[in-house]
Amino acid sequence: MSIKLTILGCHSASPRKNAFPTAQFLEIKERKFLIDCGEGTQVLLRKHKVQFSKIKHIFISHLHGDHFYGLIGLISTFGLHGRKNDLHIYGPKGIKEIITLQIKLAKSWTKYKLLFHELENLESELIFEDKKVEVYTIPLSHRIYTNGFLFKEKLGERKLNMDVIRSNPKIEICDYHNLKKGKDYISEDGNSIILNSKLTLPPSKPLSYAFCSDTQYLPSIVPIIKNVDILYHESTFLEDKKELTKQTKHSTAKEAASIAQQANVGQLILGHYSSRYDNLELFKEEAKTIFTNIYLAESGKVFEIKQL
């Protein structure tokens, strides 16, 4: 069980030298997801040596440029590299038209399948699910339709308690499958039963990551992101510019920390800094007045949680 999050870009608005717009690479249960894709993301994927050809699912929060202008370039590059695997794109309604119009006018149809999953629901919904992972939207409140995304490991199998199992020589390797699924042990002749709880240990707690950008302070997301291990929450401003959060529909570092505290998250990562601020440590200081376990997003920084 592990989550590995690589920050690619974490600044707001225009890309600048050493200040790249939002993009994150998430590895969870061997799945590789890209979250947002600001201009220049493909260069950052290369720079930070991310295995980006293995990305099969891209999640776009909203259609402001600093969150998706790099998507069409990445799609083109996949094509140039001879990609064959399907690519799934989750994003607001309209994203399909933007991408396909550009592909059509360039006469550059991809040889791999591009599958769009357009979002318009105002309630949280399950948008991706496989055997091991689920992804839900987190409806946010910004100037245009915007979603955050909640990535959750599914509850895994029970773990074999090998010390006990070895002391029961009747239990064979072919029984392990049923034990992991939670079934009791029943001997072949049906005379001997051992409760599953004696032979196995509970599965590891599933890990979860919530990505919340861009949004104004929105306590209604707290139930959705309750107890996540890592929360990324935008903090475009500090409290000194709080008046700007209303017109721009962004949050302050203190507001992000308040959401983290209410949701009882494991750790909070701040990002989406306005270019007005040179000293990013101030974001951490402000947030620390509300919540303790705080980190600053930074291009190339990796956040990892591992569980046995």
Add this chain to the structure above:
Amino acid sequence: MSIKLTILGCHSASPRKNAFPTAQFLEIKERKFLIDCGEGTQVLLRKHKVQFSKIKHIFISHLHGDHFYGLIGLISTFGLHGRKNDLHIYGPKGIKEIITLQIKLAKSWTKYKLLFHELENLESELIFEDKKVEVYTIPLSHRIYTNGFLFKEKLGERKLNMDVIRSNPKIEICDYHNLKKGKDYISEDGNSIILNSKLTLPPSKPLSYAFCSDTQYLPSIVPIIKNVDILYHESTFLEDKKELTKQTKHSTAKEAASIAQQANVGQLILGHYSSRYDNLELFKEEAKTIFTNIYLAESGKVFEIKQL
């Protein structure tokens, strides 16, 4: 009279660290033009300290991503900077739809005017003209509709020959305007006439720059670019990969040099290198077998011609 060309990006296909797609900043007669705008161009404009807020006209050769994916981001950034001046965009039909669709979905209408000049003519045409400069298309042959651009200074005024003028005390400062326009000097009483050719010198030769990317070898452009001072011509490949030029409709360094030689240009700049090549000096070496005055495009490199 001067031309100053700053290379921003000069590689083909995907942006990579230190290999940026096509974009050039041209200063001619105090006009500031942007030519093509691959992904990341706005970062390069900042990096090379180009006064990019003064760009009023952007020329896009074709709708392949490595020539225009940075345009929407630059337009957005101009908006964030509070731009008020009109911005003119010249490019293939379809460019307006791509840009306006993205602006509409982002609900980010610019407060400055965006004026699109969509091109679909297959013949060379005048697309920009003011008092001092003209811009013509150079129809190219690529996989999709593509134009190069020819930037020409207009013939300036005749220069005053001050040594002669000062020896004629009757000639006053208020006469200079007519003399520069080529008129003969006629004294107030009409009794004295001095031919203009005695009092003035010919104007400087107008400078010109031709941008030709992307195209297969196309001798039909030679009459359009004849005698230009600087020619930028794509050289995606060397002759060792000549077979690729047919399917991709690109040129080799030798073919670019042949065009330069036929057109009798002042200097040739090569660029749009394929990522297959690490040693770019080979492009120069190959081209030198045909034409002598050759330079390699490189991000941040400035080419300047000045005339008194």
